[in-house]
Amino acid sequence: MxxxxxxHVLSLDTVGGVEALYVHYLKEALSHGTALHxxxxxxxxPHPKFTEALSQYKHTPFLEQYAFGLRLPRFLRSIVNIRxxxxxxIVTPTAWVFWNRIEExxxxxxxxxxxxxxxxxxxxxxxxxxFLNHASSLIAVSEAARIMLQKRWDVSSPITVIPNPLRPDIxxxxxxxxxxxxxxxxxxFAGRLVPIKGPLVPLHVLKQLHDEKIPSTLFxxxxxxxxxxxxxxxxxLGISSSVYFSGCVGxxxxxxxxxxxLLVPSIREPLGLVALExxxxxxxxxxxxxxxxxxxxSNILIDPTIPLNKADSLLxxxxxxxxxxxxxxxxxxxxxxxxxxxxxxxTILRLMNDSRLxxxxxxxxxxxxxxxxxxxxxxxxxxxxxxxxxxxxxxx
Numbered sequence: 117m118x119x120x121x122x123x124h125v126l127s128l129d130t131v132g133g134v135e136a137l138y139v140h141y142l143k144e145a146l147s148h149g150t151a152l153h154x155x156x157x158x159x160x161x162p163h164p165k166f167t168e169a170l171s172q173y174k175h176t177p178f179l180e181q182y183a184f185g186l187r188l189p190r191f192l193r194s195i196v197n198i199r200x201x202x203x204x205x206i207v208t209p210t211a212w213v214f215w216n217r218i219e220e221x222x223x224x225x226x227x228x229x230x231x232x233x234x235x236x237x238x239x240x241x242x243x244x245x246x247f248l249n250h251a252s253s254l255i256a257v258s259e260a261a262r263i264m265l266q267k268r269w270d271v272s273s274p275i276t277v278i279p280n281p282l283r284p285d286i287x288x289x290x291x292x293x294x295x296x297x298x299x300x301x302x303x304x305f306a307g308r309l310v311p312i313k314g315p316l317v318p319l320h321v322l323k324q325l326h327d328e329k330i331p332s333t334l335f336x337x338x339x340x341x342x343x344x345x346x347x348x349x350x351x352x353l354g355i356s357s358s359v360y361f362s363g364c365v366g367x368x369x370x371x372x373x374x375x376x377x378l379l380v381p382s383i384r385e386p387l388g389l390v391a392l393e394x395x396x397x398x399x400x401x402x403x404x405x406x407x408x409x410x411x412x413x414s415n416i417l418i419d420p421t422i423p424l425n426k427a428d429s430l431l432x433x434x435x436x437x438x439x440x441x442x443x444x445x446x447x448x449x450x451x452x453x454x455x456x457x458x459x460x461x462x463t464i465l466r467l468m469n470d471s472r473l474x475x476x477x478x479x480x481x482x483x484x485x486x487x488x489x490x491x492x493x494x495x496x497x498x499x500x501x502x503x504x505x506x507x508x509x510x511x512x
Contacts, residue, residue: 120151120503121207125223126215128155128162128177131339131364132308133280133389134216134232139169140284144495146173151503154207156180158196158217160187165364178203197221211252213502219247228253228502231275233386235264236407236438237312245269253501258387258408260442267449268440276501279387279411281494282485286369286393292478293398295376297469301325301332304375304399306368306390307382309340311437314381314404316342316349316430317455321379323353324461330468333358335375337365345432372397377464381455383420384438385409392488395481400474402463404455410444414481418463420453427454 124142128135145153155170155177162170162177170177180196181188188195200212204224212223216232220243229251238244248254248265254275256262265271282288303325305318318334325332336346336359343361350359365371372378378394380403387408391401395414403409405417424431431437431454440449467474488494 118210120210121154122151122211122213122502123154123156123203123207123209124213124215125156125158125180125217127159127217128157128166129160130308131163131165133387135163135166136283137232137280137389138215139166140491141495141498142170142175143173144284144491145499146175148495148499150499151210154178154203154209156200156203165366200224211502214251218244220244222247222250227251228255230255230257231261231265231386232257233261233384235261235269236384236386236441237436240269249273253504255498255501258411259447260407260411260444261386263442263447264440264449278494278497279488280389280392281491282392282396282489283389284491286372286396288396288482288485288489289398291398292475292482293376293400294478295468295471295474297471299376299468301330301377301464301468302375303332303334303464304337304372304378304394305334305381306337306365306371306378306394307380309336309338309342309346311342311431311433311435312383313338313340314383314430314454315340315346316432317381317457317460318379319346319349319353319355319359320430320457321460321464322355322358324457325464326355326358328461328465330465333360335360335362335371337362337368337371339364342433349432368393369397372399375399377402377467379460379464380404380409380415381460382406382409383424383452383454384441388412388415391415392485396485396489398478398482400467400477400481402460402467405444406452407442407444412484414477414484416463416467416477418455418459420455421459422454422456424452424454430454430457 157177211226262275307313322334350356401415403415441452443450
């Protein structure tokens with residue numbers, strides 16, 4: 117029987133959920149050795165964190181927009197498709213696997229598309245729709261992602277939903293958390309510091325808590341273009357001394373252990389892996405009731421109520437925001453909104469003042485995280501699709 121050959125196409129220049137997931141998947145796949153794997157990096161060079169990890173696996177990615185160590189000028193980027201054709205002829209892959217990359221051109225050979233959020237922000241052009249319709253298999257990270265592909269992109273082909281698992285480097289705690297009402301509150305936010313994650317909301321929430329005379333601190337894990345705006349906003353709100361920027365955190369498990377509540381105010385979130393990771397460490401999660409965040413199952417959900425055109429203080433930059441998001445209750449597309457910091461603050465106060473509720477939320481989160489704690493199960497689900505070669509006779 118022929119060994120499947122897979123070429124994975126994705127961006128690795130930012131430390132996001134899909135990128136980290138791919139690196140863990142690749143480690144698992146290489147250890148099993150049931151297929152040959154090649155990584156084709158689109159866009160900029162991989163983030164140093166991923167370069168180091170791939171180096172440990174002795175896996176060298178192909179940088180499709182680079183030649184002789186230099187990035188191709190924009191007017192030469194069309195060479196990418198020519199280079200893919202050359203790779204197709206040399207490697208003869210079983211399939212091209214596009215991780216959150218909706219392409220403008222149909223790739224050579226069989227292709228698989230794995231949706232992690234691109235369908236929210238990209239425009240559904242004719243060429244991109246043709247790319248999706250050409251794919252032999254479609255995978256979505258959540259029911260919300262499936263709905264977005266079907267209703268915004270008119271995808272009629274079957275879509276397999278494979279939810280993200282708990283990352284192997286995040287272990288489950290043995291017991292749920294407890295919280296004393298007199299305790300100094302340590303609020304957390306983790307994610308890329310970009311408008312779509314709503315990073316200014318936690319700052320306004322902290323301001324609300326300070327106005328209520330609640331001793332509290334905000335810890336921020338992540339990097340991004342909004343960091344300067346966040347720092348200036350914290351200074352404007354008079355809370356700078358209570359806000360700590362941790363940057364790109366190497367050990368997220370320890371970071372989760374250092375906070376009491378995680379706030380996930382995303383405007384769009386295909387699934388919300390960070391909420392699952394926090395739950396695994398017993399941290400209660402307060403999240404926007406949008407898209408896949410409702411599918412994590414353990415979050416305290418708050419309906420976003422502020423229209424984006426009335427959220428100037430919460431959105432310094434509206435670039436890259438989606439036109440539509442998924443309403444989990446209606447299972448339909450709606451215009452995006454953002455969380456009201458006052459509602460978030462009152463929800464936090466309710467959780468702080470009710471020790472039993474806090475411990476219950478922690479326990480329920482642990483139970484949900486337990487259901488997705490086996491990375492091998494996730495890998496096998498993905499393998500059944502990615503390594504399936506309809507051209508190979510399985511009886512051979």
